[in-house]
Amino acid sequence: MRVLVVEDEPVSRRMLSAAISRMGYDVVAAADGREAWDVLRAEQIGLVVTDWMMPEMDGLQLVEKIRGSELGRYVYVILLTSRSESRDAAEALEAGADDFIAKPWHRDELTARLTAGRRILDLQAALQEKNLLLERMTRVDGLTGIGNRRNFDEEFPRAFETARRFHRFLSVAMLDIDRFKAYNDRFGHEAGDIALRAVAAAIDETVRTADQSFRYGGEEFCCTFPETDEAGAGIVADRLRAAVERLGIVHPENCPWGVVTISVGVAALQPSTTVDPEDLLRAADQALYRAKAQGRNRTVALAPERLLAPR
Amino acid sequence: MTVSAEVCPIDLADGLARAGDDRAFYRELLDLFLDDARQRLVHLEAALSGGDLTQVASIAHSIKGAAANLAAERARALAWAIESRGRAGDGTGLAELAGELAAELERVADFTRSFEA
Known part of the structure; x- marks a missing residue:
């Protein structure tokens, strides 16, 4: 699965990318929300790990943009935040983030949260496939197999x-x-x-x-x-x-x-x-x-x- | 700000652990950090002379995060001090703190030069 890392600060970006890559994911990195948005439109990204505070388009705006648009697939978004108040967590989730990780992040937690995200994406994909099949079935004549x-x-x-x-x-x-x-x-x-x-x-x-x-x-x-x-x-x-x-x-x-x-x-x-x-x-x-x-x-x-x- | 300048700018054991005990990778991160933090510091000083304390806080925030990732403890503490004062709208002593941060970055640079990947 392809993971997009969005972080304006290069050290964190490099560390995150390396850590996620070592977990076996295919990693693409972007330096801000706008660049991330371009990547999301061009590539099949399943999961996004994004920093909150960034110039141009911040993490929260990016989440809102993802949720407000039709990318044709569900994108799982994990927001990174050094802000630890529960009010911020609520804001992140309300904006459409699926999960959040407090900075500084730790490898074990990152691994676990990515695994959780992947599990949900897998379920989502299976469900979508079933829906497509059902949708197709409503147009097919059950007896003869041609269009109904x-x-x-x-x-x-x-x-x-x-x-x-x-x-x-x-x-x-x-x-x-x-x-x-x-x-x-x-x-x-x-x-x-x-x-x-x-x-x-x-x-x-x-x-x-x-x-x-x-x-x-x-x-x-x-x-x-x-x-x-x-x-x-x-x-x-x-x-x-x-x-x-x-x-x-x-x-x-x-x-x-x-x-x-x-x-x-x-x-x-x-x-x-x-x-x-x-x-x-x-x-x-x-x-x-x-x-x-x-x-x-x-x-x-x-x-x-x-x-x-x-x- | 009373952070001793005598201690090593990097907690090497901690920093290496954060880089998965990969010395070459850690060295790469240090280079990335210095390159980026120096640039940011220029922007920070510009924002400071322009009186844009929100921007000062935001830039300091980024430097703080990177420094924390590398276990550059004193740089982190200085950046944190700048960030919190900037956020509070308190401009006193910020120029001095920025100067101290610049000097600290050079100490990290010295350390990096002597660091054998």
């Missing part, structure tokens, strides 16, 4: 805004497993879940790198195709349809194919039109409805003028 509805609801408007701002095409596809209720009725929900997983995997493996696929709900999926017009999206979408059919998951009720298939509806955002994300999604839904009406296991790309038509 919530993920789509966040990503789609973002992709839409980007496309509109830069006058790019954006296509979206709605995909629905044909006669899935009949499949579940015949083989049970467990088999249904297996089929859902296989279909999701086939879709996710077939889309291109910049495309994204999500489970929209139930047996419905959706994909976004950035920088893709309705002709291009139609081709990619039909590749998805073919990939699902090729899985060959037996589905006797799905005449005439006898295997699991999907119907796909595609709609494209035209650059410089004034539709909103819901319009685009609604158009894809209409296209999907048509694909179903026209006999299933097919892809329908909605002509762009449909999007421009008044609601």
